[in-house]
Amino acid sequence: MRLQWNDSATGAVGYLVVHTLRAGLATGGTRMRAGCTLSEVEDLARGMANKTATFDLPIGGAKGGIDFDPKDPRAIEVLERFCEAMRPWLDAHWVTAEDLGVPQHLIDEVFARLGLGQSYHAAISRAADPAATYARVRAGLTAEVEGGFELGDVIGGYGVAHACLAAAVSWGQVPADTTVAIQGVGTMGGSAAYYLHEAGMKVTTVADAAGTLHCADGLDVPALLDLRDGYGEIDRSRLPASVQQLPRNAILSADVDILVPAAISYAITPDNSYDVRARVVVEAANAATTPEAEAMLAARGVPVLPDFVANAGAVAWAWWLLLGQVDDVPETSFDRLRTVMHAKVAQLMAAWTEYGATPRETGNRWADDPAPTVAPVVIP
Numbered sequence: 001m002r003l004q005w006n007d008s009a010t011g012a013v014g015y016l017v018v019h020t021l022r023a024g025l026a027t028g029g030t031r032m033r034a035g036c037t038l039s040e041v042e043d044l045a046r047g048m049a050n051k052t053a054t055f056d057l058p059i060g061g062a063k064g065g066i067d068f069d070p071k072d073p074r075a076i077e078v079l080e081r082f083c084e085a086m087r088p089w090l091d092a093h094w095v096t097a098e099d100l101g102v103p104q105h106l107i108d109e110v111f112a113r114l115g116l117g118q119s120y121h122a123a124i125s126r127a128a129d130p131a132a133t134y135a136r137v138r139a140g141l142t143a144e145v146e147g148g149f150e151l152g153d154v155i156g157g158y159g160v161a162h163a164c165l166a167a168a169v170s171w172g173q174v175p176a177d178t179t180v181a182i183q184g185v186g187t188m189g190g191s192a193a194y195y196l197h198e199a200g201m202k203v204t205t206v207a208d209a210a211g212t213l214h215c216a217d218g219l220d221v222p223a224l225l226d227l228r229d230g231y232g233e234i235d236r237s238r239l240p241a242s243v244q245q246l247p248r249n250a251i252l253s254a255d256v257d258i259l260v261p262a263a264i265s266y267a268i269t270p271d272n273s274y275d276v277r278a279r280v281v282v283e284a285a286n287a288a289t290t291p292e293a294e295a296m297l298a299a300r301g302v303p304v305l306p307d308f309v310a311n312a313g314a315v316a317w318a319w320w321l322l323l324g325q326v327d328d329v330p331e332t333s334f335d336r337l338r339t340v341m342h343a344k345v346a347q348l349m350a351a352w353t354e355y356g357a358t359p360r361e362t363g364n365r366w367a368d369d370p371a372p373t374v375a376p377v378v379i380p
Contacts, residue, residue: 002038005085007078012068014082016089019045020052020060022370023377024092025122027052027315029099030064030082030107032075033264040265041065043287048315050308053370054363055316055340058377062094070101071231080110087114095122097318098187100264100285103230104141104152123322127379139328140321147194147222151330152318155337157191157262159313160284162338163305164192164258165199166345167280170353173257174200181205181254181278184263186232188284188311190225192260197221207251207263208233214244214254252276261288268293276302283307294360303352306360308367309344313337324380 005014015038018026028048041063049061064086068078079102083090090096090111096119098104107119117124117134127133141152168178179202182189193203202218210233213219220240227235236245252259252268253275261267262284268276273293281297281304283289289297294304317333320326326333348359 002042003086004038005082007068007081009081010068010072010074010078012066012078012082014064014066014078014085015041016062016064016086016094017041017045018060018062018089018094019049021093022052022060023058025058025095025377026060026062026093027057027095027097027319028061028063029097030066030079030102031099032066032068032070032079032101034067034069036065036067040287044265047286047308050306050363050367051312051315052319053367054308054344055312056371057316057319058371059095059319062096064094064096064099075101076106076110079106080113083107083110083114087116090116090122091125092122095120097314100186103187120318120322123377123379126377133322133379136324136327137321140326140333143328143330145330149191149194151328151333153187154191154194155317155333156311156314157188157193157284158195158334159317159337159341160188160192160260160262160282160311161195161199162313162341163282163310163345164196164201164260166342167258167282167305167349168201169342170346170349171279176200176202178202178258179204179256180258180260181207181251181256182260182262182284183207183251183267184232184261184285185225185228185234186263188314189260189262190228190232192262192284193221194225204256205251205254206234207248209248210234210236211248212246212250212254213239214246214250215242217242219243249275254278258282260284264288266290268297270296273297278302280305282310284311286311294358298358303349303359305345305348306363309341309348309359309363313341316340322379323377
């Protein structure tokens with residue numbers, strides 16, 4: 001199902017695509033960026049359906065997208081009008097969350113103003129005691145973790161980090177000998193960089209909208225993250241002298257073991273795929289690699305760990321939280337996600353190494369055979 005919304009006040013155009021409903025529910029974030037298209041939102045909704053099936057979640061996939069600049073001072077008003085227009089879906093069927101250009105606190109603020117409480121409203125409203133469920137979910141999202149972060153902000157990046165660690169394990173390489181480049185240091189890319197750094201991997205190169213930053217000896221990731229503004233951009237005026245500043249597109253050609261595109265969709269294309277020098281690409285951004293570019297990388301012996309596995313930790317965890325399978329103790333969530341992610345990536349890499357099956361081909365087989373939904377989804 002495809003819906004298009006036009007904002008008469010600003011000219012913004014918004015889209016909702018529901019790829020699959022299971023038990024009357026679909027999940028998927030809402031993004032905002034200038035140039036967002038219906039076909040992009042369709043791809044992302046399909047990816048969400050793949051994520052929920054791959055991680056055996058009892059719901060379908062959807063996505064929202066708004067063609068508007070998130071830095072425009074009217075952005076929150078546009079987001080609120082979009083959500084109001086989509087309210088019948090948000091009220092009963094579509095569980096949304098943050099995505100590119102829309103941080104979680106902003107979408108929650110909009111939901112509160114609309115009287116919907118929080119962006120998981122469609123699921124929470126099904127609980128026997130919605131107020132108690134809301135309090136439990138809020139406690140999980142805001143649980144404090146090391147580094148001064150909240151669990152809901154970092155769990156997706158934690159999953160990406162462990163997808164990278166599992167890939168390195170598959171070829172027998174220890175973290176200290178593994179180098180990484182990350183395109184994007186927002187919520188997903190920044191937290192992935194943090195946990196890779198904590199695990200001992202050498203993050204040598206990161207990029208934001210202003211360009212690429214490089215240090216062959218490894219960047220001080222926590223210090224760089226402290227220099228970010230609200231849009232995930234790093235203050236160049238406060239960079240250490242040891243950090244080299246390069247053009248933005250230099251990130252793709254970084255001489256590293258693992259490349260993590262964690263910013264925009266379609267970042268790796270046929271035109272730039274030959275610039276990639278990494279041993280593996282781990283998609284932290286949704287639809288980060290075009291199909292043509294992925295085929296070209298595979299022909300060169302470079303596998304791509306698809307987004308619907310590598311970055312699915314955020315949606316899987318959100319539903320574990322909604323279903324009462326994890327709580328507000330961060331270690332419980334980290335342990336479960338780490339175990340599941342390592343198991344799935346090990347299978348993807350084994351199929352690639354042993355049979356030449358790309359990770360996406362293997363993952364698609366999982367997604368095409370989801371666990372059956374045999375009973376209504378019960379939100380405790």
